[in-house]
Structure formats: structure tokens, C-alpha cells
Amino acid sequence: NAGVTQTPKFQVLKTGQSMTLQCAQDMNHEYMSWYRQDPGMGLRLIHYSVGAGITDQGEVPNGYNVSRSTTEDFPLRLLSAAPSQTSVYFCASSYAGQGLADTGELFFGEGSRLTVL
Amino acid sequence: DAKTTQPPSMDCAEGRAANLPCNHSTISGNEYVYWYRQIHSQGPQYIIHGLKNNETNEMASLIITEDRKSSTLILPHATLRDTAVYYCIVRVTYRDDKIIFGKGTRLHILP
Numbered sequence: 001n002a003g004v005t006q007t008p009k010f011q012v013l014k015t016g017q018s019m020t021l022q023c024a025q026d027m028n029h030e031y032m033s034w035y036r037q038d039p040g041m042g043l044r045l046i047h048y049s050v051g052a053g054i055t056d057q058g059e060v061p062n063g064y065n066v067s068r069s070t071t072e073d074f075p076l077r078l079l080s081a082a083p084s085q086t087s088v089y090f091c092a093s094s095y096a097g098q099g100l101a102d103t104g105e106l107f108f109g110e111g112s113r114l115t116v117l
Numbered sequence: 118d119a120k121t122t123q124p125p126s127m128d129c130a131e132g133r134a135a136n137l138p139c140n141h142s143t144i145s146g147n148e149y150v151y152w153y154r155q156i157h158s159q160g161p162q163y164i165i166h167g168l169k170n171n172e173t174n175e176m177a178s179l180i181i182t183e184d185r186k187s188s189t190l191i192l193p194h195a196t197l198r199d200t201a202v203y204y205c206i207v208r209v210t211y212r213d214d215k216i217i218f219g220k221g222t223r224l225h226i227l228p
Contacts, residue, residue, distance in 0.1 A: 045218075
């Protein structure tokens with residue numbers, strides 16, 4: 001059981017470049033989200049999704065785009081990278097219903113460390 | 118903004134109980150309290166959650182006040198491996214919730 005898988009683990013970009021951080025989960029979770037964590041700081045919510053075809057903005061959505069075409073995947077796109085987007089990015093997922101399997105626990109990936117020069 | 122407030126840091130002697138407080142004075146009746154911890158730069162790890170009753174599992178205990186406006190995470194016998202940042206959040210376990218983390222409490226376990 002792979003859980004939440006993020007790729008790449010490390011990436012260096014130049015200012016103005018675009019890229020996509022991939023996130024996949026194999027637990028059939030409806031809820032998925034992206035966070036960024038700057039050095040010495042807590043987690044800040046970028047975007048989230050409660051199911052395929054549904055996305056919404058979090059606390060810091062500017063400069064990022066998401067889509068949710070399948071239950072399993074939730075890619076995060078940086079449209080034009082800026083040095084301020086240098087951070088560690090975490091993807092998370094959980095059940096969103098109230099069934100017996102739903103503890104509401106968030107499962108996190110290992111993170112993607114992005115540096116923008 | 119985060120719905121919870123926590124002290125930025127705490128110290129605890131190894132082998133003693135670590136008691137981490139969290140205030141959530143605006144919690145709604147259908148919101149659960151969750152605790153996570155983050156060791157170094159790894160992804161946060163779930164510890165425990167509860168609605169209004171006290172909860173215990175193999176990792177920790179969660180004490181929620183009767184008015185539900187605050188809670189305490191208890192690590193009964195802290196070890197050096199418990200050194201981490203601990204996050205307290207509130208959420209409902211159904212659709213349309215925006216899960217906001219605060220800055221958490223950095224717990225230092227002293228040898």
C-alpha cells in the first residue's frame with residue numbers, strides 16, 4: 001500500500017519557469033490538498049479538493065493551479081515560478097464522508113522540496 | 118486563519134509526561150479535535166483525535182474540556198524521539214472543509 005506519493009522529491013527551477021508537482025494516492029480518498037511549508041513555519045493550505053472535478057482555494061492560492069480529473073491524482077502547477085515559491089510542498093489526503101472507515105485522518109506524502117533561483 | 122492557538126515551544130524532561138495545550142474557543146459542535154506531529158521535515162503524522170470524550174491510543178492521550186474550548190495532548194513517557202512540532206487542528210469529517218494548520222508547538226525533550 002503506497003499511500004500518498006509525491007514526485008519529484010527535489011526540483012530546482014529558474015524564475016519564470018513552469019512545472020507540475022505530482023500527487024497520487026491509492027486509498028480511494030475523496031479529499032486531497034496541497035500545503036507549503038517555509039523554513040521554520042507551519043503548513044499553509046494552497047488548494048484542496050473534496051472530489052473529482054471539484055477544487056477550491058486555500059490560504060495562499062496565488063501563483064498555483066490545480067485540477068482533479070480523477071480520484072487518485074491531484075497535481076499542483078506552478079504557472080511562472082518565483083523565488084517566493086521556494087518551499088517544501090506537502091500533499092495530503094483523507095476520506096471526506098462519515099462512513100465507518102472515516103476517521104478524518106489526513107495522510108501526508110513525504111514532501112517535494114522546490115528551489116526557485 | 119487557524120482556529121486553534123498553541124504555545125510556540127515547550128520543554129519536557131525525558132521520561133516525564135509531556136502535556137501540550139491547545140485552545141479552540143470557537144469550535145463548532147460537529148468539529149473534531151485532531152493532533153499531528155512533524156519530525157524534522159517529514160510529512161506530519163496523525164496522533165489522535167476526539168469529539169468530546171477523552172481518548173487514548175498507543176501513542177498518546179487526548180483530554181478535551183467539558184466546554185470543548187481547549188484540549189491537552191499527553192505523551193505519558195516522553196523520549197528523545199518525541200522531539201517534534203505538534204499541531205492541533207479542528208475539522209469536520211465531511212465534505213467542504215478547509216483544513217488549516219497553525220504554527221504548532223515545538224516540543225524539546227531534554228535528556
